[in-house]
Amino acid sequence: MTSSASASAQTSQRRIAFATIIGTTIEWYDFFIYATSAGLVFAQLFFQPAGHEIGLLLSFATVGISFLFRPLGAFLAGHFGDRLGRRAMLVLTLVLMGAATTLVGLLPTYAQIGTAAPVLLLLLRILQGLSAGGEWGGAVLMAVEHAPADRRGRAGSWPQLGVPLGFLLASGVTALMTGVVSPGAAYLEWGWRVPFLLSVVLIVVGFVIRRTVEESPVFAELAERGAQPSVPIVEVFKRHWHLVLLAALVFAGNGTLGYMTTGGFLNSYAINVQSLDTTAVLVAAATAAAVWFLSTLVAGILSDRIGRRSTFLIGFALQALVVFPVFWLVDNGGLPGLYTALVLISIGLGLTYGPLAAWYSEIFPASIRFSGVSITYAIGAVLGGAFAPMIAQMLLEATGSTTAVSGYLLAASLIGGAATLCLRDRSGIPLGPDHEAEQAAGATVFTARAEALEPAPAR
Template sequence: MSTSVRAHSAAANQRRVAFATIVGTTVEWYDFFIYATAAGLVFAQLFFEPAGSQIGLLLSFASVGISFLFRPLGAFLAGHYGDKIGRRAMLVLTLLLMGGATTLIGVLPTFETAGVMAPVLLLLLRIVQGISAGGEWGGAVLMAVEHAPKDRRGRAGSFPQLGVPLGMLLASGITALMTGVISPGEAFLEWGWRVPFLLSFVLIIVGYIVRRAVDESPVFQEIAEKKQQAKVPVVELFKKHWLLVILAALVFAGNNAAGYMATGGFIPSYATSDAVGLERTDVLLAITFAAAMWFVFTALAGVLSDKIGRKKTYLIGFSAQLLAVFPLFWLINTGSLGMLYVALGLFTVGLGLGYGPQAAWYSEIFPASVRFSGVSISYALGAILGGAFAPTIAAALVQATGGSTAVSVYLFIMTAVSIAAVLILRDRPGIDLSINNEAEQEVGATIFDSRRAAPFEAPVKADA
């Protein structure tokens, strides 16, 4: 086979992988965000009504957070088997789990018809969503990054990241269509909220077909051929790289807190409350706009990180996020729909720039034999520390203080913690990701060696 033919074949395969990862993660996160949107708008009335409006809202947001507690279980399981039997099989399985749970939520009875069994079933299905989400991300990013040339990993890794804002755009857009056109007013409360959940069945078929057509990661193929799979990847990970897992989780925590509170369930609820007074459909359209902005800056961040490095891109993103946390609520509190668009637009600049480089950076700091476990568990723990109960915390802070300033302070602190973690991690763009380079991958990812607790004299150089 000629060089040009091989190059064309490799490029075609990379495009196929990029398409498969972005379609699959879009479907997964559409499912996840549909729940968060419904939790902010109707679940308090449909499933937690006996608790009263305020406690019901807190319980509704808490049900969003419950799934995050089960993400590590999904990450442990998918990481273990992803490092032993492959990335692709785990991607297909997590997609089916998420889609099945989401579709079933669309046919659940409410508290009015089933009593306490209704919220119990809702929570069980939300837990299944959490397990699926915990295993999804690691497999998707490794398929994208491990297939990519070393100088385009940031761009390739941004494709599965783009599935998150695309999933939210799709979720908020369809919900806005239901509330504003197809089932406005009481009709949405009666039956309209179910339609976005039931649509997941169609999306899951599309995602399944696309993912089944993708080749296994070349790095895992090499690991399998040489029979170098770790016996118990999770044990190996925490034995040697526990500090790296903690730092990587903290890097994600600030971004995830901002994402789930500002563009997930809390803002739709807060902006439509008596304190602000905006209309439900108008707010959902503004969230759709924010998702589009998040998409643009996530894509930009992936490309930028290939040019200036992951760390610099992160620091730019988190700095923008720090600057936006107070204006976010100042603008929303004006009660102006235009100011809501401005607030969300400004906030999603930092949100995207602090999310786009994550796939490539995570992939470059963990050794090949435990990479699936490392990226999955770090992501899941970061989600717990950041987004799990961010909407619940925000709602509680507003109820306790009567204002939104405390929410901005909370976001500021979470972002500052992530900046500290970013400064400790090393940038390693271009490092050889194959199993043959595991010795170099084992060291040099942080300023401090977790096994010796001593500074390294110099950074480890990436392979040319």
């Protein structure tokens, strides 16, 4: 490769990295602002007649219900992403998420319009779920399919970084509103709306940036050949259902623990049960997001060196080790204990999240890859993160302690680790349409590799 071509490729990689990180950060800022507010104010504003405890359960339930619509968003985005291209879906999902988030900030409360308020809140959360279900697949494929084979882990970590960055931004803006701009009653009256309304500015920035990115070279080649399947999702479930299930369980093992923090449960527990200051808890969550960001980046790079599977196994081992200590720390260590607990969680989360984009991209054939990674991610989110905060809250109320919650998190981590052992590492496998047979075979330990299926050469 000439020096000018190399420089052009590096510039393109930087542009893609910037576009995927910024866009995914905005998407997940929108998503996490809702989850953060669900743990802080929605019980009082939208579910007031139910009382605090039931209202909190209902708030967390709306967080979970949106996950049920992620598979539909993944199905739609995957279908059109495999048919029409990755970039168009990136722009569409960003706009949909931003519109839904902004409208939440404009919603009247239960005191103003009665039961219509929680109904409208739920409808907008469903739109967020549809958008989140479709956005991730397009972002990771744009990053991974543009990357050199030996740097896919690092490139795949770029859109993954948008998740902790979105959580950092959501926690930081909410902490600013609760602690500085509108403390006390003012936050409950109007301050909670500001983070949602800020989404308008972020969406404009993200839209402009994502419009400048070139289409994935893998899709461009598929389109040139006219090789797009007519109904890719049917092909995914007909030939790769076992792969979808196993890979979804891998992500579920990450998401169950992850949504203890991003889903608002641990924040709510620290504030309502341990009586820690709201703003201080949000600052601790923002600090944890920064650690999650770093561990995700390190994990992506590490997976290029030791493989996706090995990185995941290390991460799940760390997760399993911390699920009991984290609540002991919060119960007995005050604010320093909360910081320590969140940091421990964030390290394991990064190791089981950073390599996910590259691994998912390497286990599905090119022609159905968008549908495959999107629907798998969405199902994993339903199995793992969807109702994790609500389940944790129910276990806490039923038992009066966090031991059952820790047991629940341990089971999820062990299941994720077991599913990881059932998948093969495919680091470096060619991603283009010329290698569909190799891509379609041998992704799990229960199926034969492509080379084993080939006839022996004539002697």
